[in-house]
Amino acid sequence: MKKLTIFGAGLSGSLLAIFLAKKGYEIEIFEKRNDMRLAQVERGRSINLALSARGIKGLQKAGIAEEMLAHAIPMYGRMLHDIQGNLMQVPYGKNKTEYINSVSRSGLNIALLNLCDTFPNIQIKFGYELIDADLKTEIYTIKYQNETFTTQIPHAIGTDGAGSVLRKALKEVLGNEGKIFEENIEFLEHGYKELHINPKAPKSPLTTKGGTNTRIEDNNLEFSMEKNALHIWPRGSYMLIALPNLDGSFTCTLFFPNKGENSFEELKTKEQITHFFEEKFKDTLTLIPDLAEQFLHNPVGNLGTVRCSPWNYEDKLLLLGDAAHAIVPFYGQGMNCAFEDCVFLDEFLEKNNHNLTKTFSEFFEYRKPNADAIAELALENFYEMRDKTAIPAFLKKRQLEHKLENTFPDYHSKYSLVTFHPETPYTEAHRLGNQQDNFLMMLCEEPDEDINSFDLEKIYNALAKLRRK
Numbered sequence: 001m002k003k004l005t006i007f008g009a010g011l012s013g014s015l016l017a018i019f020l021a022k023k024g025y026e027i028e029i030f031e032k033r034n035d036m037r038l039a040q041v042e043r044g045r046s047i048n049l050a051l052s053a054r055g056i057k058g059l060q061k062a063g064i065a066e067e068m069l070a071h072a073i074p075m076y077g078r079m080l081h082d083i084q085g086n087l088m089q090v091p092y093g094k095n096k097t098e099y100i101n102s103v104s105r106s107g108l109n110i111a112l113l114n115l116c117d118t119f120p121n122i123q124i125k126f127g128y129e130l131i132d133a134d135l136k137t138e139i140y141t142i143k144y145q146n147e148t149f150t151t152q153i154p155h156a157i158g159t160d161g162a163g164s165v166l167r168k169a170l171k172e173v174l175g176n177e178g179k180i181f182e183e184n185i186e187f188l189e190h191g192y193k194e195l196h197i198n199p200k201a202p203k204s205p206l207t208t209k210g211g212t213n214t215r216i217e218d219n220n221l222e223f224s225m226e227k228n229a230l231h232i233w234p235r236g237s238y239m240l241i242a243l244p245n246l247d248g249s250f251t252c253t254l255f256f257p258n259k260g261e262n263s264f265e266e267l268k269t270k271e272q273i274t275h276f277f278e279e280k281f282k283d284t285l286t287l288i289p290d291l292a293e294q295f296l297h298n299p300v301g302n303l304g305t306v307r308c309s310p311w312n313y314e315d316k317l318l319l320l321g322d323a324a325h326a327i328v329p330f331y332g333q334g335m336n337c338a339f340e341d342c343v344f345l346d347e348f349l350e351k352n353n354h355n356l357t358k359t360f361s362e363f364f365e366y367r368k369p370n371a372d373a374i375a376e377l378a379l380e381n382f383y384e385m386r387d388k389t390a391i392p393a394f395l396k397k398r399q400l401e402h403k404l405e406n407t408f409p410d411y412h413s414k415y416s417l418v419t420f421h422p423e424t425p426y427t428e429a430h431r432l433g434n435q436q437d438n439f440l441m442m443l444c445e446e447p448d449e450d451i452n453s454f455d456l457e458k459i460y461n462a463l464a465k466l467r468r469k
């Protein structure tokens, strides 16, 4: 079996290594960071993530879905916080069997790395940063501590994230050959900042076993808000969200313009920050007593969409995950999509009898339109979450969808197609989902019409026609 080199032992690189090692490949991974199991976790990068069906499918294939879901918190719907502090829960799925899971990013990455360690044919080199690669000659330049060295790598997979060095190398080699490499990196005018809501004091103290504190058991914890929901404070051009953590805390993320009125640039002092939150997110001030300090201390992250084409070069390189198609986080699908990539690559290798050139090229052809579709869906959901989630017509549409989902088992809303139905490609979820949404919004825009007066059968039949196209 061939040797494959992976750059990046993040979420997709470590899952992919497991799939490939199971197939008998000899895997070497270069990861620029130190081993996160030994080092402090990077601050300011999302602490928890929403894991859903497409990602779970990948974890199932690796054999660790059950373990990860045992450490996840189900989120059954959105909990909307209006400006007065009133709450409204809007379910994600048709019933409590459909939910998304709040998981720890580092917990998940660590579980994948631990699983990698159980394979004798996976070798992970931490602290090794790829600096440059000449794909034609297969010569890679890598930095370890303060030394750089070169090495020849015949077959590589780039899971080195949104700022991928291998994407640059691909652009270079194709350019030198007079071939086209399309690349578009589109940053939002919004950035994000994380804030932390502490758990309430546990009902009973930590128990001690053999001198070490055991994990606080879930039922001992007091969450300061509804635990099983993704909280949203939609405020028009910006929003705050919060996902629960196992230790009873919540990680909030403020998605906020970088510049202009009400922006990161504008909020500079403790007084300005406190005043702004008092006006716009009043209920968070009691939840985060040191809010202004956290705001000043925590970094602002960028949000962008990476689109490029192609993702492959002969049998020498394939880009996968964020390196090929980073998206904005508003559908909670970046990692889920990257895990789905791993599942497809694994299947394509099998189908093509491990011919790498054919596999890389077919993978790109199949996944590219799907990556484009989820990128669009994620951007569209940004506007929906911050502007629309709380408006009456939208809430009415969600009620109508909920009724349809519970009456007709083969009807699935757009959110459900993306999140709970991995058998539906993102391209189809995008096309059908938006057509369904437009039709249902049209029905719900009439303020006086009560959804109980709607002829569900007739609506279902009209929607079924969209599905058959």
Ligand SMILES: Cc1cc2nc3c(=O)[nH]c(=O)nc-3n(C[C@H](O)[C@H](O)[C@H](O)COP(=O)(O)OP(=O)(O)OC[C@H]3O[C@@H](n4cnc5c(N)ncnc54)[C@H](O)[C@@H]3O)c2cc1C
Residues within 6 Å of the ligand: 007, 008, 009, 010, 011, 012, 013, 030, 031, 032, 033, 045, 046, 048, 049, 050, 051, 128, 129, 130, 131, 159, 160, 161, 162, 164, 165, 192, 253, 301, 320, 321, 322, 323, 327, 329, 331, 332, 333, 334, 335, 336, 337, 338
């Ligand atoms: C605020 C925020 C919230 C998010 N929420 C969700 C969510 O709820 N659900 C979801 O599905 N997705 C979410 N995402 C997206 C998700 O984080 C990414 O899609 C996912 O991390 C992609 O995995 P990856 O392995 O492709 O890249 P990464 O996780 O970025 O991993 C890349 C790895 O490569 C390493 N690396 C980088 N450069 C080099 C180099 N030169 N040499 C060697 N190693 C290198 C890095 O150190 C890293 O370990 C969110 C993203 C953000 C920013």
